[in-house]
Amino acid sequence: MSFYTCLVVMAGGALGTLGRYAVSVAAAPISRDLPWGTIIINVTGSFLIGLFGTLTLATGRFPASENLRLFVMIGICGGYTTFSSFSLQTLDLMRNGAALRAGINIAASVALCVAAVAFGHVIATYLNGPAAPPAIDDKA
Incomplete structure (x- = not known):
């Protein structure tokens, strides 16, 4: 891992x-009834990492340098949404014949992440004290 x-x-x-x-x-x-912004971000980020990651493989139609792949797939997609990385890794598990592990990855990621958000919310609500409302602003 270089500085560049x-x-x-x-x-x-x-x-x-x-x-x-x-x-x-x-x-x-x-986004009043559902967090459509987040859904749109997760879907478009997942599409982008799948499209770019496949097209720019050494064997793809448009082979790209490692730095360009890192810029887009880790940098842009990572800043845009980490859901794209999760989706790509799950697809790789399925493509490699590990459907059960892909299912476990999906279930564990969703359940554990929702539980972690809930746990963080509970801790933050406690730290905020009784005067603060126990709500999460999903626009951050």
Whole structure:
């Protein structure tokens, strides 16, 4: 891991984070009943990492350098959504014949992440004290 590679990933992460914010703001008017901004981000990020990651393999139609792949797949997609990495890893498990492990990955990731969010929320609510309302702002 070189300093230059770290800069490449950081630059991609900044762009991905900005993209996430822009989509969240744009989707706010339709996100009253469901967090459509987050859903859109997760779906488009998953699509992007699948498309780019496959097209730019050494055996793909548009082979790309490792730094370009890191810039897009770790930087941009990672800043935009980590759900894209989860989706790619799950697809790889399925493609390699590990359907059971893919199912466990899906169930464990969803259940553990929802439980972790709930646990963090409980701890933060406690730390906030009784004056603060126990709500989560999903627009952050």
